[in-house]
Amino acid sequence: MFSTYDEAIFWIESRLMLGIKPGLMRMEWLMERLGHPERKLKAVHVGGTNGKGSTVTFLRSILEQAGYETGTFTSPYIEQFNERISINGQPISEAEILELVNVMYPLVMELEDTEYGGATEFEIITAMAFYYFAEIHPVDIAIIEVGLGGRLDSTNILQPLLSIITNIGLDHVRILGTTHKEIAYEKAGIIKQGTSLISAVSQLEAQEVIFQHAKKQESAVYLLNDQFTILDHISIDSGEKFTWQYEDITIQDISISMYGKHQTENASLAIMAAYLLQEEHSLRITEQQLREGLKSAYWPGRFEMVSQNPVVILDGAHNEEGITALTAELDKRYYEQKIKIIFSALGDKSLEKMIARLDSVADKITFVTFDHPRSTTAENLYNLSTLKNKHIAEDWQQTLTEELRSLEENEILVVTGSLYFIKQVKALLKEMLIST
The missing domain is CATH 3.40.1190.10 (Mur-like, catalytic domain)
Known part of the structure; x- marks a missing residue:
């Protein structure tokens, strides 16, 4: 007991x-x-x-x-x-x-x-x-x-x-x-x-x-x-x-x-x-x-706009259907702005199709790894992307800090992927936005 x-x-x-x-x-x-x-x-x-x-x-x-x-x-x-x-x-x-x-x-x-x-x-x-x-x-x-x-x-x-x-x-x-x-x-x-x-x-x-x-x-x-x-x-x-x-x-x-x-x-x-x-x-x-x-009604981590100035969106799009919904919304609402994405995922998903959809809307993608037994590597995600402006980062916390601080007026930041990743990101992101 x-x-x-x-x-x-x-x-x-x-x-x-x-x-x-x-x-x-x-x-x-x-x-x-x-x-x-x-x-x-x-x-x-x-x-x-x-x-x-x-x-x-x-x-x-x-x-x-x-x-x-x-x-x-x-x-x-x-x-x-x-x-x-x-x-x-x-x-x-x-x-x-x-x-x-x-x-x-x-x-x-x-x-x-x-x-x-x-x-x-x-x-x-x-x-x-x-x-x-x-x-x-x-x-x-x-x-x-x-x-x-x-x-x-x-x-x-x-x-x-x-x-x-x-x-x-x-x-x-x-x-x-x-x-x-x-x-x-x-x-x-x-x-x-x-x-x-x-x-x-x-x-x-x-x-x-x-x-x-x-x-x-x-x-x-x-x-x-x-x-x-x-x-x-x-x-x-x-x-x-x-x-x-x-x-x-x-x-x-x-x-x-x-x-x-x-x-x-x-x-x-x-x-x-x-x-x-x-x-x-x-x-x-x-x-x-x-x-x-x-x-x-409010549900955290689902196209959650955690900041409006700058625009920062948190979305637990953890499978192909979720990524499709996310990219459709980004394409509709933010087609005039540059979209920066930080992405991490579990290895048992349809990653090639998911990343292809992200490639279609992103101006920059940074692939990261997070602490979970089923998490895939940033390198694996990177290799599936065809976007020219793609990057690998081993430390997602540092990457999040740098991307947030460097956002310009015509840019938005989207952090997406596994809900387990979103769970780890959310508390840190809130602290960072409060101090920004």
Whole structure:
């Protein structure tokens, strides 16, 4: 057992050595020993390749504005570990993390001696979140983000009120499959019997898989650009504005503070979820509460403008789809300015395609390495780039300092790549900008 928060976090992070172990056996064992907290939750389950965290945030903000105490479970964290388990957007306390770990530790030790083997870091944190939202601090509703895939993800022991699949892209292909169809099969695993599904999946072959699974589960499907649509989208200085339409319902001039067309899609999923929570589960949400919730929603590290003078953008574009969204937004908003990029990534991504897209918008790219066991080298990234003005830097902290201090009036700085890299950058970048 542990007496301090730091000891508890050290133990949790030590479980990373077990890696990823798909399957629900260990979670089912833990839930039984904890009295099945997952069965006590009113939850929305959110899967997909990109946009999960933003969709969670939009929906949480709407529900919070409507007066519902809302728990969220998300990953990875950007600023502090505790934010993975939050209430109304506020991370739980260090004392509560310590309490949860001391509940989990003896069970995890016992589980290791069973045929199922040791629980992973993610399984432990998932169990902590379910137990917290059900037993320690019961919430009106919990929004649970899938960790990886869906079918065999630790969170998939839930029986949610609604399921959401944001989109499907070719990420984690070594685990989930190499085609959109194969990945869709894994994502569709979160569809539950008689539970409505909301989705922004766009590929026809992936949609077919989703529809087949939903039909077997007798689940209604609400698909973006089919059952509900986005109209009149425009980008504004403070974010995006659009109209949302479903059947005879039209909500005009919705404003969000997150940047990018893709964020209007994530917001539209949250609107559809809010509507179904009213229609199917008797929640009460006014249009004004919905508007205010969408406008105030904030998710760190997603096209986050941490400075406007000079313009400095932080974006956890960690796969091809994320880089595509980022470069589209840069090309639209900053085509008249010189774009400087600092980039680092994990080695198990589609790096050649990602870097090709960055090359298409950048005036200068500096490739760096950061401290993570799966991080690829700056030299490897450099060799994949065809940009003439490209550089390698071993010390990303020094590079960040130099680039920030040398920015001229017509230049912007974009720091992007792995969310694990963004996590390390964010705190330092904030300190630097305050002292600039």
